[in-house]
Amino acid sequence: MKSLTQKINGDIVRIYEGRRNEAFRIRDLRVQELYRQFPGLEALDRRLRLAGLSLLQGKVEGETPEPFESFEAVEAERRAYLRAQGIEDGYDQPAYHCPSCGDTGRLGGSWCPCRRQIIRQLLPVYFPDALAGDHLFSNFNLNLFSSEPTGKAGPSPRDLMADYLQMAQLYTGHFDRLRDRNLFFSGAPGTGKTFLMQCMGHRLMDDGYPVVYITAPNLFDLMTRHKRQQAAFRPDPDMLEEASMLFQALHHWDLLLIDDLGTEPATPETYAQLILLLDARQSRKLATIIASNIEAGDFSRIYDGRIASRLHGNFLKYEFLGDDLRLRKKSEKE
Numbered sequence: 001m002k003s004l005t006q007k008i009n010g011d012i013v014r015i016y017e018g019r020r021n022e023a024f025r026i027r028d029l030r031v032q033e034l035y036r037q038f039p040g041l042e043a044l045d046r047r048l049r050l051a052g053l054s055l056l057q058g059k060v061e062g063e064t065p066e067p068f069e070s071f072e073a074v075e076a077e078r079r080a081y082l083r084a085q086g087i088e089d090g091y092d093q094p095a096y097h098c099p100s101c102g103d104t105g106r107l108g109g110s111w112c113p114c115r116r117q118i119i120r121q122l123l124p125v126y127f128p129d130a131l132a133g134d135h136l137f138s139n140f141n142l143n144l145f146s147s148e149p150t151g152k153a154g155p156s157p158r159d160l161m162a163d164y165l166q167m168a169q170l171y172t173g174h175f176d177r178l179r180d181r182n183l184f185f186s187g188a189p190g191t192g193k194t195f196l197m198q199c200m201g202h203r204l205m206d207d208g209y210p211v212v213y214i215t216a217p218n219l220f221d222l223m224t225r226h227k228r229q230q231a232a233f234r235p236d237p238d239m240l241e242e243a244s245m246l247f248q249a250l251h252h253w254d255l256l257l258i259d260d261l262g263t264e265p266a267t268p269e270t271y272a273q274l275i276l277l278l279d280a281r282q283s284r285k286l287a288t289i290i291a292s293n294i295e296a297g298d299f300s301r302i303y304d305g306r307i308a309s310r311l312h313g314n315f316l317k318y319e320f321l322g323d324d325l326r327l328r329k330k331s332e333k334e
Contacts, residue, residue, distance in 0.1 A: 187320030
């Protein structure tokens with residue numbers, strides 16, 4: 001059975017091969033089109049190749065044969081032709097996705113930064129939860145929310161969600177300046193918390209930021225497995241490797257989305273794990289967004305007081321109002 005690293009490395013190799021093949025395909029199409037427009041360019045390139053082969057043959061054989069044409073002369077003629085026709089030199093080179101490493105993943109004796117970006121794109125597939133493909137800002141429908149005020153003078157769920165939607169778009173649009181602001185979404189099930197959270201995750205992933213989305217039960221299961229593997233006398237190398245890679249993403253990626261906090265088994269160990277995770281991310285100025293059916297004010301009663309203190313001190317709180325949209329959608333279809 002392949003380890004997580006082997007699986008990811010295999011995926012990386014395939015991605016780089018695909019990028020190189022595409023770079024050469026685009027190059028070939030570009031050259032063909034230029035040759036069609038400028039037949040003289042094709043003739044010059046052919047002459048240059050013949051002159052180069054003649055020059056190379058002379059160096060290999062240790063002789064100085066009479067060249068078919070002077071390589072330097074043909075090269076100068078070609079440069080003049082390119083300038084006269086307004087053709088950019090380098091048209092015959094592959095259009096690599098990453099010009100630095102030529103889509104090899106290696107830069108000198110180390111990995112190219114583009115490899116890290118590929119890993120960030122691949123790793124979410126190996127998390128137990130995934131962002132729903134249709135949870136996008138473009139699919140956000142405010143008309144699903146009630147326009148009836150929730151109290152005598154309170155805002156309607158629709159008006160409130162319109163404000164939250166604007167906040168979420170502002171947050172993601174200025175993420176580098178706002179990433180130290182953590183968000184806490186609370187409210188009854190089906191009031192739009194998960195949808196809005198995932199919209200934000202998709203937008204930032206589209207902008208190139210590494211994002212982890214995970215439900216609270218799976219979050220604590222992952223952290224517990226990592227801790228047990230580390231403490232084991234003979235840990236399973238593959239399991240430890242997988243748990244460590246996912247664990248590091250929780251602590252180091254730009255945005256962590258924790259959904260359904262409060263549905264996990266409540267134990268002193270889970271409290272301690274959550275505190276360590278929140279503190280580590282806060283110290284690195286990394287953004288965390290939490291969604292829960294539990295009101296922020298109730299965390300001090302249900303959770304460890306230290307967790308409630310962090311939520312009150314380090315998170316901006318947004319309360320979601322209204323009925324369960326999933327039940328509402330179901331009743332409208334019936």
